[in-house]
Amino acid sequence: MLIADIADLGTYAExxxxxxxxxxxxxxxxxxxxxxxxxxxxxxxxxxKTERISACAQLDSTIMCWKGKCExxxxxxxxxxxxxxxxxxxxxxxxDGDDDISDDVDDEEKSKKDYPNAESNLS
Numbered sequence: 001m002l003i004a005d006i007a008d009l010g011t012y013a014e015x016x017x018x019x020x021x022x023x024x025x026x027x028x029x030x031x032x033x034x035x036x037x038x039x040x041x042x043x044x045x046x047x048x049k050t051e052r053i054s055a056c057a058q059l060d061s062t063i064m065c066w067k068g069k070c071e072x073x074x075x076x077x078x079x080x081x082x083x084x085x086x087x088x089x090x091x092x093x094x095x096d097g098d099d100d101i102s103d104d105v106d107d108e109e110k111s112k113k114d115y116p117n118a119e120s121n122l123s
Contacts (some may be wrong), residue, residue, distance in 0.1 A: 012066070031063060032061070039056045054080065058078060
């Protein structure tokens with residue numbers, strides 16, 4: 001169980017098992033992590049043969065709230081980003097079969113090599 005693998009949440013293993021047994025899931029008011037993209041804009045520029053995607057991101061988290069107490073409950077803002085790519089470029093995650101997303105940098109480096117004219121500005 002993923003939550004049991006997180007050391008700080010291991011103490012909740014019995015509660016989690018009980019919730020899953022009784023409801024078939026972990027309710028969102030107990031544990032949820034939600035990525036919220038807002039101020040999203042998409043602007044094609046046919047003359048420059050580029051597409052611009054801009055947005056702001058935040059993570060709304062409820063981490064193990066039980067009987068009025070929470071390990072964490074809040075919103076973490078990550079700022080905004082602006083990405084310009086050549087028209088027609090699509091990005092896709094290459095599944096290497098290991099469920100480990102920490103090697104996604106390799107995919108990002110591959111994208112930079114394959115699409116050297118794409119630019120990204122994170123703020």
